[in-house]
Amino acid sequence: MTDDITTPRRNFVKGVATGVIGGTLAGMGFYSYTNSAYSRLPKVAREQQEFGAVRSVKVTAISETSWFNNAHLMEDIQKSGGLLVDQYTIGWGPFGNGKGPGKGSYEEGIAKIKKMIPGDLEEAWALQEKSSLHPDNPGGFSTLIEVEDLDGSKHKYLLDTGWSYAWMDQSFKREGIDQMLKSGEIEALIQTHEHFDHFFGFPVAMKYNNKLPLYIHNGFYKEGRQYIVDSGYKGDPIVVDKELTPIRPGMMLMKFDVPIICRVFGETSLAFNVKDKGLVLISGCNHQGILQMTSTAMKKLKYDNDRFYGLYGGLHISPFEDWDPKYDDLVISLGKWNFEKVGCNHCTGHLTARKFIERGYPVVRGTARFRSSTPDYLGNGDTITFG
Amino acid sequence: MEAQNRNISYLESRKLVKRWRGPLPAIANLLMIFALFGVTWWIFQDPRGIMRMYTPYVGYMICRWMLILLIWVAYIFDFWPFKRSWLNKAHPVTKGVVLTTVSVVAMMLLIKGFFMGLLGQYGIAYFSPDRLHAMGLTEFYAEEYSTEAIMMFAAIASWLAPSWVVACENAPWQKLTQPARGITIAVVTFFLSTIVYFLTMHSHMAILFDPWQKYTAITPPYWEGFANTVSGNFHIAWIMSCTVTVWVYESIWERYPFNLIKTNWLRRTSAFFGIIAVALCMCFFIYYAQDLMWGETVRGTRREMAPDWRWLHVGETAIFWLVGVLGLNFYGGNWPTKFSRPVNVFLRTIISLLIGGAVYVLYYKYAHLFLGTQKGFAHPQQFPMIPMIWLINIALINQWFMDGWPGWKAVPKTETELNEVESAVIAHDVSWTPSLARGLAVGATAGVTIYFGVINILPWISQNVQIIK
Numbered sequence: 001m002t003d004d005i006t007t008p009r010r011n012f013v014k015g016v017a018t019g020v021i022g023g024t025l026a027g028m029g030f031y032s033y034t035n036s037a038y039s040r041l042p043k044v045a046r047e048q049q050e051f052g053a054v055r056s057v058k059v060t061a062i063s064e065t066s067w068f069n070n071a072h073l074m075e076d077i078q079k080s081g082g083l084l085v086d087q088y089t090i091g092w093g094p095f096g097n098g099k100g101p102g103k104g105s106y107e108e109g110i111a112k113i114k115k116m117i118p119g120d121l122e123e124a125w126a127l128q129e130k131s132s133l134h135p136d137n138p139g140g141f142s143t144l145i146e147v148e149d150l151d152g153s154k155h156k157y158l159l160d161t162g163w164s165y166a167w168m169d170q171s172f173k174r175e176g177i178d179q180m181l182k183s184g185e186i187e188a189l190i191q192t193h194e195h196f197d198h199f200f201g202f203p204v205a206m207k208y209n210n211k212l213p214l215y216i217h218n219g220f221y222k223e224g225r226q227y228i229v230d231s232g233y234k235g236d237p238i239v240v241d242k243e244l245t246p247i248r249p250g251m252m253l254m255k256f257d258v259p260i261i262c263r264v265f266g267e268t269s270l271a272f273n274v275k276d277k278g279l280v281l282i283s284g285c286n287h288q289g290i291l292q293m294t295s296t297a298m299k300k301l302k303y304d305n306d307r308f309y310g311l312y313g314g315l316h317i318s319p320f321e322d323w324d325p326k327y328d329d330l331v332i333s334l335g336k337w338n339f340e341k342v343g344c345n346h347c348t349g350h351l352t353a354r355k356f357i358e359r360g361y362p363v364v365r366g367t368a369r370f371r372s373s374t375p376d377y378l379g380n381g382d383t384i385t386f387g
Numbered sequence: 388m389e390a391q392n393r394n395i396s397y398l399e400s401r402k403l404v405k406r407w408r409g410p411l412p413a414i415a416n417l418l419m420i421f422a423l424f425g426v427t428w429w430i431f432q433d434p435r436g437i438m439r440m441y442t443p444y445v446g447y448m449i450c451r452w453m454l455i456l457l458i459w460v461a462y463i464f465d466f467w468p469f470k471r472s473w474l475n476k477a478h479p480v481t482k483g484v485v486l487t488t489v490s491v492v493a494m495m496l497l498i499k500g501f502f503m504g505l506l507g508q509y510g511i512a513y514f515s516p517d518r519l520h521a522m523g524l525t526e527f528y529a530e531e532y533s534t535e536a537i538m539m540f541a542a543i544a545s546w547l548a549p550s551w552v553v554a555c556e557n558a559p560w561q562k563l564t565q566p567a568r569g570i571t572i573a574v575v576t577f578f579l580s581t582i583v584y585f586l587t588m589h590s591h592m593a594i595l596f597d598p599w600q601k602y603t604a605i606t607p608p609y610w611e612g613f614a615n616t617v618s619g620n621f622h623i624a625w626i627m628s629c630t631v632t633v634w635v636y637e638s639i640w641e642r643y644p645f646n647l648i649k650t651n652w653l654r655r656t657s658a659f660f661g662i663i664a665v666a667l668c669m670c671f672f673i674y675y676a677q678d679l680m681w682g683e684t685v686r687g688t689r690r691e692m693a694p695d696w697r698w699l700h701v702g703e704t705a706i707f708w709l710v711g712v713l714g715l716n717f718y719g720g721n722w723p724t725k726f727s728r729p730v731n732v733f734l735r736t737i738i739s740l741l742i743g744g745a746v747y748v749l750y751y752k753y754a755h756l757f758l759g760t761q762k763g764f765a766h767p768q769q770f771p772m773i774p775m776i777w778l779i780n781i782a783l784i785n786q787w788f789m790d791g792w793p794g795w796k797a798v799p800k801t802e803t804e805l806n807e808v809e810s811a812v813i814a815h816d817v818s819w820t821p822s823l824a825r826g827l828a829v830g831a832t833a834g835v836t837i838y839f840g841v842i843n844i845l846p847w848i849s850q851n852v853q854i855i856k
């Protein structure tokens with residue numbers, strides 16, 4: 001083993017084995033996080049797909065109060081086992097089964113009320129109030145979008161259907177949504193994602209129109225798809241499976257495949273090109289992140305002035321009035337994107353809205369009516385127009 | 388002479404011998420470990436299971452502190468107060484149950500008594516869920532915030548505590564008997580962890596509150612410009628890399644190359660800082676690799692595109708490698724062993740990276756089907772480190788507390804083997820010669836070439852390989 005010929009060779013091999021690890025590590029350590037390494041990153045070409053334009057977009061917050069007492073909501077989530085627990089099993093209306101937090105099931109919940117939806121929602125909700133957790137807490141998120149085409153014609157869309165049957169029916173009536181649904185004036189329902197506060201009120205829309213075109217994300221779970229059927233929907237849902245789905249000229253549905261708390265998968269949001277103004281983004285919760293959405297739109301779409309004009313929606317930052325340093329990253333960076341008009345509410349969180357305002361961002365204030373809790377952002381019944 | 392009298396730790400005094408020939412022992416142990424993982428995951432962690440500690444931070448804290456306790460029991464306290472004679476004679480299953488129970492009780496005392504009780508009540512409010520709740524936070528977030536802080540502390544200790552044994556060889560207290568040595572090293576590493584905690588995570592916690600707690604912590608944190616985020620995840624990246632490197636150095640690297648240094652203090656210091664240096668290389672590379680795969684980060688975004696998540700994912704990726712490293716070491720007999728040490732080390736590095744890479748791919752492809760989680764790389768409340776560390780903990784219990792039962796059994800080392808343990812602290816198998824130097828130069832050049840090859844190929848891989856459908 002130690003004869004004269006093999007020893008130098010063996011030493012050489014030992015050196016090579018050690019040197020390879022050392023050399024690789026040196027490259028990793030001294031080059032990876034340097035400017036020159038980053039100058040090599042491939043430049044991403046902007047696709048800038050044309051998708052037409054609209055004259056204006058008017059948004060009405062039918063309801064942005066998803067729940068009325070945050071501590072109660074969090075209590076239910078905590079007792080059920082935290083943020084990853086399946087929303088259908090938490091025990092919330094309309095899927096309460098009376099067995100306690102975290103012990104509910106879609107089947108048991110729906111069995112109790114199946115006969116009553118969508119015809120007899122009052123009775124269904126009243127029954128659910130007996131077996132669900134914190135029955136007075138649910139509100140809901142739902143938004144009316146009125147698009148004005150370049151020719152002046154107007155088109156209405158409903159974004160999400162809220163949560164509590166009682167609260168949503170009342171909110172729909174307050175804003176005249178019931179009539180718009182009945183008359184077919186609302187051209188489609190866009191269900192952004194499967195979350196309880198955006199979707200559990202689905203039968204309320206069905207009560208007034210169970211045939212209108214419906215868009216859902218292809219990440220909807222089987223319970224959600226069943227709920228659509230059980231709610232008496234008679235149409236054929238349009239299951240969105242592409243990144244971009246045009247709704248009408250100047251209006252694009254964007255799909256994001258993201259896993260979300262309470263066992264929900266994926267969200268869709270809307271992008272508009274407002275003539276002579278620029279890009280407007282409207283979301284339900286925006287679990288994908290507003291800047292993620294903005295940068296995706298920047299890469300994929302072509303819009304006037306190449307400018308970010310407006311933003312509306314739940315911006316899912318501190319929905320439970322919780323905080324994380326990464327939210328500060330957003331608060332700090334949002335200014336650079338120069339949005340002209342920011343309309344936010346719902347899961348944006350009060351603290352986030354206040355931090356936006358403190359930084360001088362153009363947050364449009366609300367009127368704090370109909371149980372909305374702050375004038376810092378757009379509340380129930382408030383409107384914002386882009387264009 | 389008895390191993391204990393010679394100050395050889397229990398883990399070094401025993402030899403694990405296969406009970407059966409061939410791959411059967413490894414198969415048996417892996418099966419048992421996965422079965423234990425499945426059952427305990429369902430009982431303690433699974434969001435559909437019984438206790439549902441994966442809230443996420445409660446379960447995250449528990450698995451990390453469990454790891455520290457295992458390290459303390461086996462490495463720092465050398466199983467004190469259990470007698471060596473009991474360790475040698477008791478049935479592995481009895482030992483596993485008793486030692487695990489002791490670790491769990493000690494962990495609960497530490498979390499509830501020390502962090503939430505003492506520190507939270509009389510020192511720093513955010514360690515106490517009760518105090519946070521009383522000040523108006525929801526009970527849920529009060530618990531999440533405090534367990535997050537306690538969890539971060541464990542992350543730091545999981546690097547420093549074993550480092551003192553592995554790199555610093557318990558110096559300068561290696562001659563103390565137990566429990567004096569254990570207490571000393573636990574206290575010292577705890578103290579160092581506290582300092583590192585204040586330098587890395589305290590500011591992260593302070594900006595969870597409004598307004599930022601600027602009188603008690605540096606806000607915005609000093610790393611903002613460098614890391615492109617105010618999140619403490621930046622530190623998770625390099626600290627987890629350190630944790631992983633400690634075990635790489637201890638297991639598949641057999642403390643090579645720093646064990647070539649004959650001067651005690653120099654060897655120990657070089658090993659300690661060498662581990663940090665290797666970890667930093669790994670950390671910056673994994674971050675950069677993600678940028679090559681997924682595109683440059685956009686600050687203020689969420690999930691895959693956000694700098695804070697990418698730093699977190701550095702730590703996550705490192706832990707996947709650790710699974711490969713420990714798997715090879717425990718159940719693959721640290722294969723290969725037949726070549727010279729540098730060659731063995733090199734080959735094991737490659738093999739463990741391949742195993743780690745496979746675990747990574749399998750995890751993101753399939754884990755959501757079993758763990759009660761959802762598919763996707765970035766979920767704001769999902770941490771792959773929880774199941775991975777849970778798995779590692781079970782493997783460590785099997786290896787350290789149960790002597791590798793059922794596939795292996797512990798046999799005391801012979802006199803000659805014990806002498807080898809003592810002399811193995813300094814390696815003599817590599818010495819400086821012109822041919823070694825030539826080899827190093829050639830190897831280093833090849834290494835740099837490999838590095839640039841890899842970073843050139845990564846963007847192509849990201850275009851052509853899709854892990855999550």
Ligand SMILES: [Fe+2]
Nearest residue numbers: 284285314347
């Ligand atoms: Fe929401």
Ligand SMILES: [Fe+2]
Nearest residue numbers: 193195285287
């Ligand atoms: Fe949501």
